[in-house]
Amino acid sequence: MQTSLSVPMLTTARLTLTGHTASDLEDCAAMWSDPRVYAMIGGQPRSREDVWIRLLRAIGQWTLFGYGTWVARDTAGRLIGELGLMETRRAITPSIDAAPEIGWTLAGDAHGQGYASEALAAILAWTDARIPSTTCIIDPANAASIRLADRLGYRLRTTGLYRDAPILILDRAAGSAGAGVSAAR
Template identity: 80%
Template sequence: MPTPASAPTLTTARLTLTGHAATDLEDCAAMWTDPRVYTMIGGQPRPREDVWIRLLRSIGQWTLFGYGSWIARDTATGALIGELGLIEARRAIEPSIDAAPEMGWTLTGAAQGQGYASEALAAILAWTDARIPATTCIIDPTNAPSIRLAERLGYRLRTTGTYRDAPILIFDRRARAAEPAAIAAR
């Protein structure tokens, strides 16, 4: 089992990515009530209580697994951009995706379509590729922007599965050799 860790801070040209903190609750709770956010991720707004549990899970994953997810904020303004990174969700998906950590990304409605997800995930994958041999992700079959993003990042469709009685696309990605990246980890 990995040594307990906390999220490293990653930076990109426009973003600062940090581990979750209790102070992120209100911004995250607001994000999860926006239909532009939840429509393709469960189809329902998330109650503040569920967002709090999600935040705690994100913190705990770093302790248990040595990896997890990040809060992305605009470096200049401090505005929440989204939550991105690795999760150990242990979802009841057929077929199982438990062989590799799951990569996920959720952006605020205002941040969508501006290249933030690509920018943040490039930094996260540079960090991840040095530590984890493979990741997987799941995407709603109607979420064309996320499918395109996953494919640009090197994810390849493995199969269509079932999650909560609905079809879900399952993608896999092997770690890439270290490449010079425009990120810094502090």
């Protein structure tokens, strides 16, 4: 079920990406309680209440900005993750508020199977036609996400701080591909 007509459904060979709905809460809460998921994203599990607030924020961003995040499910309906664009207004030094932030979180069982690359390729195809650039932040220890960002064309802008921890801040212009992060180092 779509949240509204303004959230486009994206499909890939193995995935369907839709807007968040209230019925996604339990699957998303289970995902955010898995240590394989949160280890590189804050290091703490998210409570069901926090996941509910994230879900509501995801729905609201589509209404306010015309873009947001999607829930990715495989052909069997299993939650693969949450991916897409966010207006986080995070207290990051230096600021990343000049462009939407792209993010990806995959269920623990979905790691290492190419789902993030597949979903993000569809999201970036949609995004590139609408938004001139995006940014992302990655924990410097998250080698898998750094490799993925590189393949997607993200270039290292700088190292920053978020919640007193170092983060990599990466940028991507619409239509960019490959040779990003490692080439910029």
